[in-house]
Amino acid sequence: MGDLAKNFLSPKGRKRCASAIEYLQQHYGPRCSTGQAIREQHGRGEALDAGDPPDAVIWPESTLEVSDIVSLCARKQVPVIAFGAGSSLEGHVSAPYGGICMDLSRMDQVLRVSSEDADCTVQAGVTREGLNDYLRDTGLFFPVDPGANATLGGMVSTRASGTTTVRYGAMPQHVLALQVVMANGHVIECGTRARKSSVGYDLVRLFTGSEGTLGIVTEITLRIHARPEAVGCLTCAFPSMREAVDAVTELSMTGLGLARIEFLDERQVKACNQYSALDLPESPMLFIELHGPRTGIEEQIIQAQEIAHEHGGGHFRSSTRVEDHNTLWRARHHAYFAALASRPGCEAMVTDVCVPISALADCIIDTRRDIDAAGLQAPILGHVGDGNFHVIFLLEPGDGAERERADKVHEALIARALSAGGTCSGEHGIGLGKRGQLIAEAGEEVVGLMQALKTAWDPGYILNPGKLFF
């Protein structure tokens, strides 16, 4: 959007930004920083490509301060970008039009927990691990687990999900209510503590996944869950990826308490063996976790094992003892670092798609063929119960030709996912990186509807400008 550049990057725009920073430094002292290292650190998440640093970083400590800062940015017409843990993968925190980065990590209070209602209210800067630590003695837990120790504000903003989605759902199934600072600095509340509601437009779910472009989330009321009475784990290897997926399809039809069904392809298993000195069979593997009442958990594991066996599964290891689970799941837990270590000195470009389960086997097989044909190293792993998988491209820094080949494979992967009725981003969002794919998936007219909505609520495009839309 050329207009954004004109508005924010023109000499006038830069002057407005400088004057906003001056105000912020006067009022917030050392909590507003323009140090280069800090700015650079806040301008990129975990995307491969370096992002643009903001002009300043500020650490608000209350909703009132967030509102004050956004109001200032609204008056001055200066971009404002919310920052959580910086673990996003699609450039969500980059500042292509400069402006103020609002680091919410100091808003890290759990404000309220209700065991009876299985809900809680947290500030946006609380991390998911922080919340689960806080809940440790309550018998409750927050299940959404994207891997990274993201902030809950960030997880709302990117519509995060992860390993347990197959049983507990993703962020949209957990966010009951939000406090949000809008583009004019006003603080609004939407949603209630009721488990369900049919009261007008579902603004809670509209903010969930809006990547900080419609408002800045400051407080979140979340559903939490009773810890399962019993947890059973099962790992198994399959002769081929297709058989593993067929097993998953049948498992899904059983009513077993499947809480996680993770898939590692043979490259990923190999990397894990090397990294963690394991001796797993180097073939496609499933890591299954079952949650349920104590009664019947052993039988559930046996039933799952029988189904896996019918589809050629073997090398079973299982346990219902919590102390064994980490051992059994070690390969999965360390998968990302194992992948990185399998090519010393490499950088990772991580992507994900999500497809209907019936298309999953073909989609992974074809992608593996592309990767091999292009001479790339890229393990595949995924939340296979949801049809969601990740490709970790391991790239030699500075090797432009290799990067180009990876980009081509990536492009083909997304085209394949879309033509299978799937989505270009299962859980990483759009950010800067997938704006073109958003158009390819949703179509110009639907993206136009999104932009009309953005314009209605943030006519100056000051909230995270340049994200979602070009």
Next chain:
Amino acid sequence: MGDLAKNFLSPKGRKRCASAIEYLQQHYGPRCSTGQAIREQHGRGEALDAGDPPDAVIWPESTLEVSDIVSLCARKQVPVIAFGAGSSLEGHVSAPYGGICMDLSRMDQVLRVSSEDADCTVQAGVTREGLNDYLRDTGLFFPVDPGANATLGGMVSTRASGTTTVRYGAMPQHVLALQVVMANGHVIECGTRARKSSVGYDLVRLFTGSEGTLGIVTEITLRIHARPEAVGCLTCAFPSMREAVDAVTELSMTGLGLARIEFLDERQVKACNQYSALDLPESPMLFIELHGPRTGIEEQIIQAQEIAHEHGGGHFRSSTRVEDHNTLWRARHHAYFAALASRPGCEAMVTDVCVPISALADCIIDTRRDIDAAGLQAPILGHVGDGNFHVIFLLEPGDGAERERADKVHEALIARALSAGGTCSGEHGIGLGKRGQLIAEAGEEVVGLMQALKTAWDPGYILNPGKLFF
């Protein structure tokens, strides 16, 4: 909104409407009717208050026809109101500004079912029972059950839920993708067949619950579920409502496969005894259904019974045989008609709220006290696992004083639900009936955001005008 009346009900507006009807009658023949009985039938759902009839009713048979009709209404600036089964309770299908009612019941094709992916695509006029009949031999089912045999288009539009929400979720957890005709007549598609996605604003969930004011849903891709391997039923009576709710709270913490937890208060049980010649104890009752693998279902029932017993529950009846379930659940299934029959000649005014479980007992007890103090007859029943309950006010037709007392009790009920952190409508929507309560719950500013969104997509307010907002 005075502007709406001026635009649609002025002589010019009426003339534009007449000219639109002329076109429709020419092109659609007898599928466009202006007969008075048909218009009146289409102007009201099951709300107590008579709605305003539309000027004409039309039965499109394809998305193309819906698009054609909306395009015409857009050009002529004529209101257009989608109609499904007419089972809504808050005046959603009333035509306060006249216009064209679009009855989608002929768009009743199931377009696609995938057993492997557990999803399907249907036209908006398919009813939930129609879908389940269609799925009968597939081992799959669609669980959302609001009681009425509503169309799936209507259920999307009102964000319906019902008895099984506690396990399977409500409509937002089931709608994967939508085809929608927008206010300009354009046909758009949003969402995909992937189980999850983080691709821009969640338009699918924004349309879900938008009551036909943002677009007219023509096709829906839905998640469906494997039928549970085993179903267990348990009914029990409690000395008091509070003990019943306490039992529910504890049951929810167990990880048991609770699929329905329905509550009837003593008045409702009494009505059911009379209506169905049953001999249930006339005290608060729970009707519990458990879904799970065959292994352990008997034990689950025993565990549930033990928990209920600890909270004073008794009069247990249970079964895992499908043929017994209807007998056990007869009182619940016939509750609405039993309530009506308990006061011959009465009309029903049905309302619902949803509150955090911790507030449920007080909320029901205080409401019962109000009902009794006002000398009203009004059984209470609810989806107590979600904190959602319904009050069925049984009113003498034409008794204005009684109606006034009921309205006061209703008002107090909603104020009570809101002050407990709940919502003014758990599953009936806003329509015409709860527009004031929407403002009370969400606040003027948030309703203003909703209206800004409405204006961005439907600047002429032709889609179901007068609903959600005054």
